[in-house]
Amino acid sequence: MSPTARFTRKPYDGDKRKLVISIDIGTTFSGVSYTLLEPGQPSQIQGVTQYPGQDHIGGDSKIQSIVMYDKNDKVVATGAETDRQVFPELQDIEGLQTAIWFKLHLRPPHLEREHESEVDKLPPLPKNKTAIQIFADMLDYLYKSTKKYICERQGVPLWNSVASNIDFILSHPNGWEGKQQAEMRRAAIMAGLVPNEGEGQKRISFVTEGEASLHFCLNKIPDALNDHAKDGIMVVDCGGGTLDFSTYTRTSDSFEFKEISPAECTFQGSMFVTNRAGEFLAKTLQGSKYGTEEDIDAMVNIFDKNTKPSFKSTTKSYWIKFGRASDNDPKYGIRSGTIKLNGTDIATLFEPAVKSIIKVVEDKVKKSTIPIKVLFMVGGFATSDYLFETLQDHFKKSGISMLRPDAYLNKAVAEGAVSYYLDHTVKHRVSKYDFGIPISEVYNPNNPDHLARQNYTFPVASGGRWISGAFSVILHKNTTVSEKTEYRQPYYVELSTNDVKSPWNETCSIQCYRGLEDQAPEWIDKAPNLFTYLCTVTADVSNLIRSLKPIVSSHGKTYYVLNFSIVLLFGLTELYAEVAWTENVSNLMVSRAYTEN
Secondary structure, X not given: OOOOOOOOOOOOXXXXXXXXXXXXXXXXXXXXXXXXXXXXXXXXXXXXXXXXXXXXXXXXXXXXXXXXXXXXXXXXXXXXXXXXXXXXXXXHOOOOEEEEOHHHXXXXXXXXXXXXXXXXXXXXXXXXXXXXXXXXXXXXXXXXXXXXXXXXXXXXXXXXXXXXXXXXXXXXXXXXXXXXXXXXXXXXXXXXXXXXXXXXXXOEEEEEHHHHHHHHHHHHOHHHHXXXXXXXXXXXXXXXXXXXXXXXXXXXXXXXXXXXXXXXXEOOOHHHHHHHHHHHHHHHOOOOOOOOHHHHHHHHHHHHHHHHHHOOOOOOEEEEEOOOOOOOEHHHOEEOOEEEEEHHHHHHHHHHHHHHXXXXXXXXXXXXXXXXXXXXXXXXHHHOHHHHHHHHHHHHHHOOEEEOOOOOOOOXXXXXXXXXXXXXXXXXXXXOOEEEEEXXXXXXXXXXXXXXXXXXXXXXXXXXXXXXXXXXXXXXXXXXEEOOOEEEEEEEEEEOHHHHOOOOEEEEEEEEEXXXXXXXXXXXXXXXXXXXXXXXXXXXOHHHHOOOOOEEOOOOOEEEEEEEEEEEEOOOOOOEEEEEEEEOOOEEEEEEEEOOO
16 A cells, blocks of 8 residues: 555454444543444444433534432433533432542542642542442443434334444543553443443453544544655644543554554643633632632633633633623622633643643654654644644644644544544554563572562572562563564472462462663562552463472472463553463463453
């Protein structure tokens, strides 16, 4: 395929009709896209553009990520149904609790250490509700809305024909990992998307928002890269809560891509601009009779809906109309229920987001061996002309072109996630951390590191001593990983005569090192807070150990050696770990675990 060729999607090669639904629960807005796969037919991606509670029909494929509960913790409203102006009866519900921005409560804690953030200012969750439960309630609403939408347009018989053959793709920020994916999968089961059994869980897959956004861009403007076939491209998904950065290049002349830098995620989405507006207004109106929490909330709501998306220039003034014509306080700039904001003040509210994007992009450009020439901006926050034009002015001196695909008001991630499922154009990714397992080494008293840790020694079956606390890297940081490549490291344990007579499970803890250095330290105690547990993989090797041959050590001890390997598969958006061993010389056995715990 030449560099100027357009991507053509192949017909579905399955033998049975299937429905694929992607659900993007964003911090502030959510969306759903889907495709019906018919054997031998090319597929088309469609978006759900009508949800229960909307006061208009069609054209808008995003919905508020809000769930409301009554005093008994029962769901009373979700999505568009939570608009109090459209549904004033919500005001009469006793003990009404509102869950907003709940997605960020799932965040990995290490992201806050790696980037400056204001995520500690998140609104609290409703009492008696966890983020996973709220996530499940939102999934339930979106799934039922999708079912209703498809049934009304394509018929109930069609839905019934695919109801037991639906694959789901759930998208998440670049920084989310195995633990967050496991929680999302659990929420999907709670919501009734799939049954809680192995085959059902396989119908849930994940994609990062960055990779979904790349696929969206390639679908919307496939010719954009014709002049940059072998240059680097960066996708910045500017969402409500996070900014997600992903960097790719095309491989050869094909329409395939590889990641050339680890994905990044920062907490500087558009909701933090709104938060800062609330703090600014509260400080500005301190002492005014309009500085009450109720009035500030009204102002912030108008700022979020109108002022923030329309803001363009620091030289202009902007007005927030929050009250009645009789509401005046000239000392604080309030006239006829309206407060004036200077463009320079609004710009300061955007500044942390602007700086965050510039910092990450420039760091990627500096470290990349492939010149980065194109920057796609997608997501709801990317609709801000001020944000886009400020960044455009900054990066043009570096020769970086900035593009915003058409239809960006629709949920780019939801549509791109379906494209990810269908097209799968990214074949290589970059490992962000060192991955491996804690191990023990044969104790050597002449080794200063061993001598300093002699309290960690213990006897083994051969009569010698080993020392615990070392870390063995299986997959190194910044490694380009193909989807099909296994990263395998051999290990062994010594067993006594009693051990081989009993059932034996070999268990290993998969961990990663999150330090900024190029490689992990050999000893975990050098940076214990930077090692993170990912999952445990366990294998029943009882049959193997019963066939082991005894060995007599120099200490006169009879012992047995169990050889096995730990295998990591990192090419997809989920990390898998396996214990592999050989029984009867030729029979390779494996036991797999997801990085879910």
